[in-house]
Amino acid sequence: MRYAILNFRLALLAFACSLPMLATGEDQASQQASATAGEAAPSEEQLTTWVQELDARKFAIREQATDNLLAAGAPAVPYLAKALHGHSLEAADRAVWVLQQLAESGEQPLQLSALELLTTSKRFPSVVRTAELELAELYEEICRTNLEQLGAEFTIASDARTPYDIGAKIEVNTNREEWKGTSDDLMQLAKLRQVAELKVASQQVDDKLAKCLAEIDGLQVLELIQTKATLEVVDELKQSHPELRVRIKNRAALGIELSDSGAPIVSRVFPDSPAQKAGFQAEDIILSLGGQMVASFDELTSHIAQHNPGETVAITVLRHGKEVELKATLIEANWLGDHPLGDR
Known part of the structure; x- marks a missing residue:
């Protein structure tokens, strides 16, 4: 310029x-x-x-x-x-x-x-926009380099940036033998900018780190996979960051896909999944799981996260205006892979 x-x-x-x-x-x-x-x-x-x-x-x-x-x-x-x-x-x-x-x-x-x-x-507003994009890319580069050197998997699903991008989609996995870092190393994730979705799989992520990650400017979805984050922190973040969707996933999966509306409405039941074996149908509206009320997709995944593979949970759905009681035995999930039974 x-x-x-x-x-x-x-x-x-x-x-x-x-x-x-x-x-x-x-x-x-x-x-x-x-x-x-x-x-x-x-x-x-x-x-x-x-x-x-x-x-x-x-x-x-x-x-x-x-x-x-x-x-x-x-x-x-x-x-x-x-x-x-x-x-x-x-x-x-x-x-x-x-x-x-x-x-x-x-x-x-x-x-x-x-x-x-x-x-x-x-x-100079145009200068600011350009600098923000370049700064976001630089933070991503530094973060990825540092964490990969420590053995993490670091994936940027969308790294083609323009001034009109909503942000990148980043996945970080440290639940692997190669990982040699600490929770302090993961804290640098909180410096990321213009990230739309952040998925972190790490046993080193606790409630404190989850709160730091929620502070990322512009973050829309925070997905914590096989971490130590609790339902309590999810409820707290809902109050402090109402614009942020927080999901917790651990080892268990049900095997359904929900509608894009955000409501717990089943849009797809995966073949040979716990959901199919339990009798789930498309258009079922999930009301509760394990005795806990469910009002959204995020709440459903958080409730499932409190259970282990092999556990049988009672699920109440609304089908054609009537409540139906179902029981499903959850299975092991590979959330960062292409597992066909992921609850999405």
């Missing part, structure tokens, strides 16, 4: 530099700062001066200050915040350009700090 007339400005600068001129006090200060820029880490005074010169009267000084800040790298980022949020459009525009270049440096800490600052701009 630097400038539409950048080539013209550069040509103008080249022409100006070819002319003899007297060095003013402002020129001398800039030249001295520039001369020392490549010799050592810039001082606080230098960084402050360069930021002030981003809207200097002379174009050459503005250009030199811009280049100095770019060369300074990470130390310049906090100082660029003043220009980004200041009153000068020229200084803010140049600060944005420098931060965008730093965000492409390939150095992750520098990329993070530059992008995080760009997302705070109130003057």
